[in-house]
Amino acid sequence: MNQIPMTLRGADKLREELEELKTVKRPRIIASIADAREHGDLKENAEYHAAREEQGFCEGRIQEIEAKLSNAQVIDVTQMAGNANGRVIFGATVTVLNVETDEESTYRIVGDDEADFKQNLISVNSPMARGLVGKVADDVTVIKTPGGDVEYEIVKVEYL
Structure with a gap:
């Protein structure tokens, strides 16, 4: 993959978002899934399905940011x-x-x-x-x- 030019500010902003996703959002989603599981039947459990969907988006964004940062050509x-x-x-x-x-x-x-x-x-x-x-x-x-x-x-x- 080609290098992506990025300002120092832009790279810092992505790193902050990544940290937030990994340390705040991901644990909150995992807790929501565990909590929803306790409500019983998963087939008709809207909270469980919503939390799983949110988890998919969160993990996708984490991968996207990690890929961008690994290919970033940070320019100060x-x-x-x-x-x-x-x-x-x-x-x-x-x-x-x-x-x-x-x-x-x-x-x-x-x-x-x-x-x-x-x-x-x-x-x-x-x-x-x-x-x-x-x-x-x-x-x-x-x-x-x-x-x-x-x-x-x-x-x-x-x-x-």
């Missing part, structure tokens, strides 16, 4: 700042200005699993990130969006 952008020479790279936080609307936005370029547009975390594979990577402050780039081409000026590049 603060360590790469010196080599980046002010360029937009994976993990960088970029402030852009929409030339047409004069609206400023700030995005952090992250791995696919970390992307969350509501939190301004954009995937390195998104059209926006692809249009920004390699650019420096004061560069102007055109991003293809569903609504047409949009011109952005890069205001600031940070390695946080």
